[in-house]
Amino acid sequence: MDALGLFRASLPGDKDASKVEPFPTTSSEPADAEAQRTELHEATHLYLPKPTPLCISLDSKTRFVLEGDEVDLRSVYLAWVHRELNIPDYLAKFTDLNAKLPADKQARQLSFVERIELVSWLEGSESSDLVKPLEITADSAAASGTVPVVAGTGAAVTQTSINGRPVKVIDARLQAIYNGERKMGDRNTILRGIKPTDFSHVRKYRDLFMPKKSKDPKSGQLPTRSIPPGMPNKGAVSAKRVDPIIMLSPSASSLLRMSNIKTFLDTGLFVPFSHPELANQGAANLLHLTRPLKQISEKPFRFILVDSPDQFKTEYWERVVAVFTTGQTWQFRGYKWREPQELFSHVLGIYVGERGLPVPSDVKSWGSNVKTFLVDRWDEKTHGVVDHDTRVARRWKDREVVEDLWRTIESSMKGKSLWKR
Known part of the structure; x- marks a missing residue:
């Protein structure tokens, strides 16, 4: 069935x-x-x-x-x-x-x-690489006894089923070869989609950026290309610094989610991720945060915060500087390193829990590169009905935890050549 x-x-x-x-x-x-x-x-x-x-x-x-x-x-x-x-x-x-x-x-x-x-x-797509095709092969047709079989020929024949509809019967060995095929498209479907696009308007910019080179009749040398006013000199070598990445846990039991992580790391204030007023319920799956790390660079770093590696390229894993975890191993299924011990030998691990509650045994067993930080429990009567300044003053311990957390990330980044001065 x-x-x-x-x-x-x-x-x-x-x-x-x-x-x-x-x-x-x-x-x-x-x-x-x-x-x-x-x-x-x-x-x-x-x-x-x-x-x-x-x-x-x-x-x-x-x-x-x-x-x-x-x-x-x-x-x-x-x-x-x-x-x-x-x-x-x-x-x-x-x-x-x-x-x-x-x-x-x-x-x-x-x-x-x-x-x-x-x-x-x-919803109606004709094919998918993850959906196994449904065929009637020679073996299945012979087992059912409803369709004559031409076996061992490696050829497809058309017979008639019980209902009078034509059914293609394919030799089992030939079907095994078909299952290994990959559908390819032509240049229109791959480069331009289903609707061809006219790029002729780009030609008028060709002479501006790519002038024809001709030798000077006096010197016999090729002229140097002039740089249009206001355009940067692309010939100069520039070392662009990449943005470090912090991975969050998508677990429902995590204290820090995309809705409250920026408030915590940026302002030093912990609020519940589901708080109807203080949390950012419409947070996207990608956030940016700027933080100065004086021991590495005078220029502040722009950190990228994500909770899933679905859109990751292979080279992005070199930029991951910290992984927030709750101790659940299913979080690492889509990671480059799926085993926790191997993952945290390459990347700093961070567990943020509630003060007074035990730290999961799995987190303790993953080694010294997984650091634990504890925050006070949120009290709506004490923290939720006051203004921002009063709330910050009452939760002053959060600021200490955040500064300690950033010092740990900075120390971990100093040990990697990608982030050295």
């Missing part, structure tokens, strides 16, 4: 009169599905309303393959219903679901790129 294909066919289109979506249920019979409709963590089956009402087990494996493993229908449905959520909100839903499921039924986390690929295919 093609669970992924059936799920895609059951999704309502723009022209459908009834917008009935698939929903989780505890019933294996379509007639009882609506009466036994429930939450995803309690459900055993997924009800598909069309083309024929059907209930499929949520444990069914699909053709959506990641790292050689077929992703189950439960994980596919979770990614689909939360397709419009950003990365932290999706991770919160994922963590909450797995906390309510037994170990053998837990969903698989999809990265941002994997979710985009899956949603695009479910």
Whole structure:
């Protein structure tokens, strides 16, 4: 049974009169599905309303393959219903679901790129590198006994199935070769997209920046290219300093998220990440922060703060100077170094916890390059109803923690050649 294909066919289109979506249920019979409709963590089956009402087990494996493993229908449905959520909100839903499921039924986390690929295919994309094609091979046709087979020839033949529809039967060895092929495009689809673009207007700038070189009749030497007024001299060698990167934990249990990290590191004030007034609830997935590090450079550094490496290039990992962690190893799945001991041998680790609560044992076991910092617990009665200056005065210990944290980052950066003077 093609669970992924059936799920895609059951999704309502723009022209459908009834917008009935698939929903989780505890019933294996379509007639009882609506009466036994429930939450995803309690459900055993997924009800598909069309083309024929059907209930499929949520444990069914699909053709959506990641790292050689077929992703189950439960994980596919979770990614689909939360397709419009950003990365932290999706991770919160994922963590909450797995906390309510037994170990053998837990969903698989999809990265941002994997979710985009899956949603695009479910919405009608013709092909995807992560969706295994569904074919009728010679072996399967012979097992079913419905289609004559020409085996061992390495050629495709067209036969007739029971319903009278033509079915392509491919030799199993030839199909194995087809599965290794990669679809390529021409220069129009790769360089210009589906609509060709006219770049002829660029020619008028050619003589300005790339004048034709001709020898001087007197000296016989090639003339030097003149620099237009107001344009920088690109011939001069300049060493541009790259911006260091700080990675945050996307865990829902982390005290510091994209909504409150800038207030903490920039102004030395800790506020809860979910505070309706003091936290920046609309924070993006990438932030910038400027901080002077006098022991390294007189010019302040501009730090980049992110909570996911989905858009990382390989060379970006050399610029990562600190990784905030909560002690959960799933945070490192998309990292260059997935094992905590290996990761923190290259990058400084930072754990920020609440004073009075124990530090996770995993954090202690990851070595001396993971530093621990503790902040006082937030009290809304004491800290939330006063003005900014009074709040800063009452939480003066936060400033001490932040300065100590920056000194640790600066000391770690001094040991790397990329950040030396």
